[in-house]
Amino acid sequence: MPEPGGSEAAAAPDDEALLLRLFNEIGIINQLATNAFERVMPHGLTIAQFAILNHCARLGDNKTPAQLADILQVTRGTLTSTLGRLSEKRFIRIVPDEEDGRSKRVVLTAAGRRARDAAIAAAMPILSRARDAMPRARVQDLLPALEDLRRWLDADRTS
Amino acid sequence: MPEPGGSEAAAAPDDEALLLRLFNEIGIINQLATNAFERVMPHGLTIAQFAILNHCARLGDNKTPAQLADILQVTRGTLTSTLGRLSEKRFIRIVPDEEDGRSKRVVLTAAGRRARDAAIAAAMPILSRARDAMPRARVQDLLPALEDLRRWLDADRTS
DNA sequence: CTCCTCTGGATTGATATCAAACCATTATCG
DNA sequence: CGATAATGGTTTGATATCAATCCAGAGGAG
Incomplete structure (x- = not known):
């Protein structure tokens, strides 16, 4: 699921454009990672x-x-x-x-x-x-921020 | 596309488990974000x-x-x-x-x-x-690491 | 020039995903 | 108790996605 933005931002205030890039990167990473894992999964298992x-x-x-x-x-x-x-x-x-x-x-x-x-x-x-x-330290830096973002999206969804 | 791991890691060496959690978070964020955007898109546009x-x-x-x-x-x-x-x-x-x-x-x-x-x-x-x-500064911290990860996945894919 | 290969697109069949509509059962309320 | 509301699961129809296959046109090697 390629996310918004070809790879750059759009004609938008700077902060929003940066967020759009963030979602774009996440979308591409998800697609590449899903594909990489599913290609090696046994029994034709999907990620789901x-x-x-x-x-x-x-x-x-x-x-x-x-x-x-x-x-x-x-x-x-x-x-x-x-x-x-x-x-x-x-x-x-x-x-x-x-x-x-x-x-x-x-x-x-x-x-x-x-x-x-x-x-x-x-x-x-x-x-x-x-x-x-992605050495260990880097992942540890990333995870809390991503968890915050996920929690926010989850909360914003239902509200 | 929910990613590996219910929300925690698995019985694996620590570093790999951490990475699994990273991919898991990214998968959920992607799913929530895609959904949030597509619900407001005009003309029934999808993210793709x-x-x-x-x-x-x-x-x-x-x-x-x-x-x-x-x-x-x-x-x-x-x-x-x-x-x-x-x-x-x-x-x-x-x-x-x-x-x-x-x-x-x-x-x-x-x-x-x-x-x-x-x-x-x-x-x-x-x-x-x-x-x-996700204030600006936080996104700016995240983006370079995610870009690295995306580039690595892209390179690993074809090799 | 002719074959053989490569490249661009389209098609097929599988899976995941959502929203919306549906039925069955349980729970609540008057 | 009986009607209404809420909940659990399923189904349908759309979209995206991939791998694999197929066809047509372009390019290269003899």
Whole structure:
């Protein structure tokens, strides 16, 4: 998703133009990174699919689709689709929620956990190479600012 | 496109885990920002469509689709599709290249230029609000590092 | 000049994404 | 209790994106 601005800013007050460049860079980085990771992922996993497996493996499964959609910042419709694909691959199981007839629960299978581990292993070479361009100290400088920006966007979205 | 990692890192050497978080943040920011911009764009313009109009307006039109695809970092197939939509909206015209029978040229129309200006005007309120979370100085700190990362990803991609 | 290759575009099929509309179930309120 | 509202999931239709494939025109090697 290439973001606004060919690579420079537009006819706008200086501060806004700078922000436009920021969003532009972020868009290009996201596109390049997504592509780089998906090309090495096992089982044809996409980043969206991996994100679900990784969340379940690290922070616990047995969540409802609605909870996962909130966490991953996608609509429920989007999640329905991706969960369906993971289910076909037998990486998760979707079981009805006993307490709430509307709801379901997402359960990680053993194969799903293995796929997630394999995906992380496959991504390692990219990350190791990336360290040359982005040494630890630099990432630590970047992260807090980006987290602030993300939080602001998230808050501004709903307001 | 939510990026790797629920929001934390994975079972990996520390530096790689940090980088994973970086890509994760960037993915979420991109998703939120794309959404925020597209909701206010006039004429149902998408970011991809705006990027083409903006490039033509700022850096000159009359380029071939192949050149634009390289500049915008998308495949030619993707560009074919988006150019088709812009053409339907009468924001560009696609004319045959006189010198090369295979090639075409993308020309910005007057309506296209107006749509691009209107899109920038529509994005201004978002950018102005964003300045609160991201003051000028902070953006200036971020940009060089992100540009480095983008350049590295671009170089690593082709190698 | 003729073949063979390269390059420019278009097409196809898959995935992700959103908004909007939809149905089922639960929760709330009068 | 019964009607209304809120919530959980799904579906549909649009767009963007990629890889792979395909065709047509241009360029080079004999």
